[in-house]
Each structure stands twice: as C-alpha cells, then as structure tokens.
Amino acid sequence: MPDDGPDAVTSTDRRLVLATRNAHKVVELAEILADVLAQVRLELVGMDVFPEVADVVEDGASFAANALLKARAVAAATGLPALADDSGLSVDILGGSPGIFSARWSGRADLTGTAKDRANLDLLLAQLADVRDEHRGAGFVCAAALVLPDGTARVREGHFRGTLTRSPRGDNGFGYDPILLVEGDTRTSAELSPAEKNAISHRGKAFRALAGDLRELLGP
C-alpha cells in the first residue's frame, strides 16, 4: 500500500483552481474547457473554495504579467495547479491603452459595477471624440496563464478585434462591450448573444489556446 504522504495527497487531488471569486466565471470557463477537463480528469474550482487565501496585487506591466502573478500566487497558496486571466481593451491610436488599466480608466474609485463601466467608456469616447473612423481600431485582449505548484508556467493570448463606436449600444456583456463594433459584423459586442460572444471572445480564444498546455502538463 502506498505511503499516504503529501505527494500522494497532491497527486490524487484532481482540482484545478481558477483565480477568481466570481462563481459565474468558473461556470463559464468550465464550459469552454469541458473537453480537456474531462480528458485530464480535472475539476475546475474557484477561489471561493479557499476563502483564507488573500488576493494578490495585480501590479504587472502587461496582461500576461498580471495573469501569471495571479496564477503563481494561487498555485503557491493552494498547492494545486492554477489558472488565471487578465483582460482589457486595447485601442490602437492609444498605443494599446486602456490595456491593463481598462477597469480603472476613469480613475473613479468611488464607483462600482455598471456605473464604473459607464464612466470608463464615457471617458474613452470623450478622449477620442476627434478621432476619425479609420483610426478607431481596437480590440479586447485576454492573457490566460497556467501555473503548476512546481512553478512551471504557460501563458497564451486571445484577441477579439473591432472598431470603436461613437456611443454605446447593446445591453449584453459588460465593460467596453457596448462600444466595440465587432469586426465583420454590424453589431457591438454588447449586441451579441452570450453564446455568440463565448464562441469568438478573447477569453475563449486564450483559454482554448491553453488547453494544449493543460493536456501536455497535466494529462494522463
């Protein structure tokens, strides 16, 4: 009979932790990664399972750096393989900004939720008021990271391109969805159904790109 030491415990714990306290994000990612999770026999859980682990300060200089920061902290704190992502809007004429500052673009620390989202996109539209249509290219970017307890790390990016509108349109999604006119479509990202958006979103692309790394590093 094998020794029931820490190694054995770790190897039989088939949980993969997503660095989020948002249960909705766990469900959404479990759907995106359903095939590979079944193959490698892993169960995706969120950080609600580990209430004692503190959130990490996301002070990296890129989406990839922030995703790795979060995944490393969770892998170290839980002893389990960890996934994390960081995403935002990259505007061409702004050299990629708001980028990693997308969620705090308006500087309004007093706002939350949809009021904060609205302040962020209103500011962006005001800043770009004089920018002609041909210079309004933009895209959502997501960096998804996988970190194992031994420090092995992989990071992949997904992109979702479009053009900035001049006013918000649509009620689905969140953040800057209402002002990104989807490339090859007449609708904004907030006018797509959730299923349409999942199929082509930056987050879906980044995590699907990471599926190969999950198979390679955690497969049977």
Next chain:
Amino acid sequence: MPDDGPDAVTSTDRRLVLATRNAHKVVELAEILADVLAQVRLELVGMDVFPEVADVVEDGASFAANALLKARAVAAATGLPALADDSGLSVDILGGSPGIFSARWSGRADLTGTAKDRANLDLLLAQLADVRDEHRGAGFVCAAALVLPDGTARVREGHFRGTLTRSPRGDNGFGYDPILLVEGDTRTSAELSPAEKNAISHRGKAFRALAGDLRELLGP
C-alpha cells in the same frame, strides 16, 4: 529690372510663420532659433498676423502628423514657409498615451487653462495609482514641422525624459510639468526655471534639430 510678379514678391517676403496664435510661443521660439533666423534672414511671425486664416482640425494619428497638418495648412493659406509643432506626454506603461490626447485626457471639455491641466494630471495619477516606481517612466515629446509653399516638408522630434511622481510639485510651466520628475534631477519639470527648461526641453530640442533643415531649404 526683374518682373515684379508673384514669384518675386514671395522671394522678397522674408517671413516664416509659426502656426500658433500664442504670442508668447512666437517670442520663445524666436529665441531658440535666433542664430539660424539671422543666418537665413527670416523673421518669425505668428498667426495673429493672419486673422483671416481658420485653424485646422488636428486629427492626425501622431505628433508628427499633427505638426505637419498644421504647417501644411498655414503654408498653403499664407504662401509663406511655415513652422508648427505638436507635443504631449508619453507614458511608457500606457504605450505612449496620453500622447496626442494629452491636452484632452480628462475628457472635460467644460474646463480650460490650469483647471483643465489639473484634471488631466489628476486622472493620469489615479489611473496609475498601483503602478510601481520602476514602471513609471515617461517623457514629453515634441514634433516640429517645416513646410514650404511648394509642399516640401521636414519633421523632427525632441524628447525630455523623466519619471512620473505620485502627486504634483512646482509652479512653473504648465500641463503635466508638475508630475514629471526630470531624469538625472531631483526636481519636477515645474520646479525648473523657465531658462533651465528651455535649454533641455523637448520643444527646444525638436526645433533646434529643425534648424539644419531651415538652413538647407531657406538659406542663402
């Protein structure tokens, strides 16, 4: 005796027009370019001399594009060689933003002067509140353009590097001067004397770089 046609009139009009209605900027640039203006026997004038010429919309995608837009418009409208410049603050971790949007960063079209400057820099500091010191590199950038009535164009850039502070300091200058800690100094750009700043400023560097083009294209 030569024919007194349009060509002869143009060649004896030794004025060089700076695309600004700010008399202070004309005086400042006349000092920076004193030597070359004497050499090529040109008198620098501002757009206050041409009140009938409308301002151009600065909708280029870079400092250089905007400087060229302004200089081309003035050269075309006046039939004289024209100088123009566009400048702003380029923050490394923002991919060069605020950049050409420096003057309207806060989106507050209702503000002017120092109140607008303050709103712009307050927003920038709030956006970058979590950014560590080693990622706070930034610099002022100026593009200076020379355009002749025949369309010949030259553009040069000047840079003034530093690091962003966490709160404004100093009363000189304008714009983002109070939050740029000068490289190799312990003072912000707003704590330099006007003479110190002129000697090392991005605007001075860009126009001094353009002096060679003035000599080459307009010299005797």
